[in-house]
Amino acid sequence: MENFWQVMNQHLDEIVAVILFGVGFTTLLLHRNLIKKILGLNIMDTAVYLFLASLGYVEGRTAPILTDGITSAEKYINPVPSGLVLTGIVVSVSVSALMLALTIRLYRRYHTLDFDQITLMMKGEDD
Amino acid sequence: MTNRNDPPKNRFVGWLMGEENPLDDELELIVSTSQQEGRDVLSLEEAERQEEAEELRREKLAIDEKSQSVRIHSWAKHQGAHWLETLYRIAAVVLCGAIIFFLMTTVVALPPFGAENNPYNNEVSQRYIEQGIPETGAVNFVAGMILDYRAFDTFGESTVLFVASCGVIFLLKLNDHSSGKPSRAMLEAEYDDRHHEPKNDGILQFAAKLLTPVILLFGFYIVLNGHLSPGGGFSGGAVMGAGLILYLTAFGFEDTRRFFTYKMTRWISCLPLLCYAGMKSYSFFTGANHIPGGVPLGTPGAILSSGFILPLNICVGFIVMCTMYTFYALFRKGGM
Amino acid sequence: MNAFGMIVLVFLVICAIATSVSKNLLVSVVIFMAYSVLMSIVWMMLESPDLAITEAAVGAGVTSLLFFITLKKIHAIRGDEEEDHHDEQE
Numbered sequence: 001m002e003n004f005w006q007v008m009n010q011h012l013d014e015i016v017a018v019i020l021f022g023v024g025f026t027t028l029l030l031h032r033n034l035i036k037k038i039l040g041l042n043i044m045d046t047a048v049y050l051f052l053a054s055l056g057y058v059e060g061r062t063a064p065i066l067t068d069g070i071t072s073a074e075k076y077i078n079p080v081p082s083g084l085v086l087t088g089i090v091v092s093v094s095v096s097a098l099m100l101a102l103t104i105r106l107y108r109r110y111h112t113l114d115f116d117q118i119t120l121m122m123k124g125e126d127d
Numbered sequence: 128m129t130n131r132n133d134p135p136k137n138r139f140v141g142w143l144m145g146e147e148n149p150l151d152d153e154l155e156l157i158v159s160t161s162q163q164e165g166r167d168v169l170s171l172e173e174a175e176r177q178e179e180a181e182e183l184r185r186e187k188l189a190i191d192e193k194s195q196s197v198r199i200h201s202w203a204k205h206q207g208a209h210w211l212e213t214l215y216r217i218a219a220v221v222l223c224g225a226i227i228f229f230l231m232t233t234v235v236a237l238p239p240f241g242a243e244n245n246p247y248n249n250e251v252s253q254r255y256i257e258q259g260i261p262e263t264g265a266v267n268f269v270a271g272m273i274l275d276y277r278a279f280d281t282f283g284e285s286t287v288l289f290v291a292s293c294g295v296i297f298l299l300k301l302n303d304h305s306s307g308k309p310s311r312a313m314l315e316a317e318y319d320d321r322h323h324e325p326k327n328d329g330i331l332q333f334a335a336k337l338l339t340p341v342i343l344l345f346g347f348y349i350v351l352n353g354h355l356s357p358g359g360g361f362s363g364g365a366v367m368g369a370g371l372i373l374y375l376t377a378f379g380f381e382d383t384r385r386f387f388t389y390k391m392t393r394w395i396s397c398l399p400l401l402c403y404a405g406m407k408s409y410s411f412f413t414g415a416n417h418i419p420g421g422v423p424l425g426t427p428g429a430i431l432s433s434g435f436i437l438p439l440n441i442c443v444g445f446i447v448m449c450t451m452y453t454f455y456a457l458f459r460k461g462g463m
Numbered sequence: 464m465n466a467f468g469m470i471v472l473v474f475l476v477i478c479a480i481a482t483s484v485s486k487n488l489l490v491s492v493v494i495f496m497a498y499s500v501l502m503s504i505v506w507m508m509l510e511s512p513d514l515a516i517t518e519a520a521v522g523a524g525v526t527s528l529l530f531f532i533t534l535k536k537i538h539a540i541r542g543d544e545e546e547d548h549h550d551e552q553e
Contacts, residue, residue, distance in 0.1 A: 021227075030219055031483070039492070050505065058248060093529075358513065
């Protein structure tokens with residue numbers, strides 16, 4: 001039991017990231033509403049970013065901005081994951097905007113957000 | 128004619144023994160004669176009757192088939208869909224549980240969180256921090272990294288934003304008629320917009336009047352200080368876009384169009400992208416590996432320092448601002 | 464990791480689950496906004512202020528705005544004259 005708590009304490013951020021990923025993926029799979037699916041995808045995105053950023057964190061160091069003129073690697077956390085995640089956050093917003101635009105188009109055509117109904121209607125159009 | 132009443136077993140035994148069945152020829156003969164006779168006299172009626180019977184049989188078969196297929200379809204529609212749905216849900220939950228389980232076991236085996244000698248804190252980040260100031264001149268190491276060492280990556284990302292806004296324009300923009308008059312969909316969207324949005328709301332307009340300049344100024348400050356403090360083009364651009372969106376929500380499209388039109392948005396999104404490409408091409412052309420000859424780096428910590436990072440930040444900020452505003456305006460009305 | 468960090472992480476998970484479970488779409492989007500704000504606090508605790516600013520401006524601000532305007536376009540917000548019946552079934 002003690003071992004379990006030790007592991008939890010050592011990996012709390014990563015474990016939370018994995019749980020968030022699972023929650024997002026479940027939302028994506030189980031909900032038929034397209035808006036809910038997009039929300040689930042966004043949660044998955046942030047979970048991945050949380051995992052990446054938590055890898056770069058070092059206990060007791062400060063943010064990667066020059067303070068007091070010290071340029072030693074022992075004072076700052078790893079800046080590489082921060083740069084990667086910064087890129088990712090902005091890409092994820094453009095992806096969700098594109099998905100929402102497609103959702104609006106689908107709604108204008110089929111007047112529903114239910115994915116199954118949309119598929120059925122699309123099949124009916126083909127026949 | 129005793130053979131006719133014989134039990135079949137005996138007949139079979141007889142056939143096995145090699146006896147000839149006297150009925151065989153007789154029956155055949157009778158059938159053939161009756162057919163031959165009928166062909167002459169009753170052929171027409173018989174044929175008609177047979178056809179009718181055949182048709183009836185076929186119709187009955189078709190009806191049977193149809194009813195069966197209807198039954199199957201209705202089963203598939205009601206119970207089958209239900210079963211499939213349940214099966215899908217169970218499979219989804221099991222899949223998610225499996226993924227979480229495997230990821231969890233992997234995560235627990237990673238080196239402890241926040242330790243100093245983790246393998247990811249290797250010479251790459253050390254180099255970025257220790258050589259960052261002399262090579263890029265940026266006090267904020269993250270800005271120095273994404274806009275100098277990895278500026279090509281950021282260029283690709285700005286292009287992603289640009290392409291996303293193009294995609295939204297393709298999907299949602301309502302086109303004018305070729306004659307120049309607004310189309311019916313446009314008029315409907317205009318009416319819908321005016322009907323649903325707050326119109327001349329006093330509190331909102333007062334708050335927007337006070338806040339919009341402050342928000343825009345703050346966003347521009349974040350963009351300009353990107354190489355000195357946290358922030359940079361992406362966050363500052365998003366803040367500026369949010370300020371524009373606030374103004375648009377409070378005052379509507381007519382007032383916003385006075386200073387921010389569709390044509391201007393196009394220019395503001397395309398020009399910074401070209402500027403970015405030009406600056407980075409110059410940087411690559413002059414050596415890329417920090418051979419002197421480009422732009423002077425200046426003293427670290429001053430606002431006019433760190434070479435190309437400041438103009439690149441401004442470019443990225445304008446691209447992000449226009450993208451955010453384009454998203455909002457097109458989502459709301461299908462135009463600007 | 465201190466107690467505050469643990470509380471924020473637990474709230475993060477609760478917000479994610481509530482986003483998924485909530486019946487009303489508007490409520491889920493508002494909870495997602497809260498999730499983004501909590502995420503920006505987590506970035507601050509992970510010593511990445513760049514990410515905190517970007518997440519607060521982009522995730523909590525612009526993404527939620529886009530979701531709201533989409534919900535309005537598809538008439539899922541209550542109070543519109545055209546109630547959407549498909550969303551009530553959801």
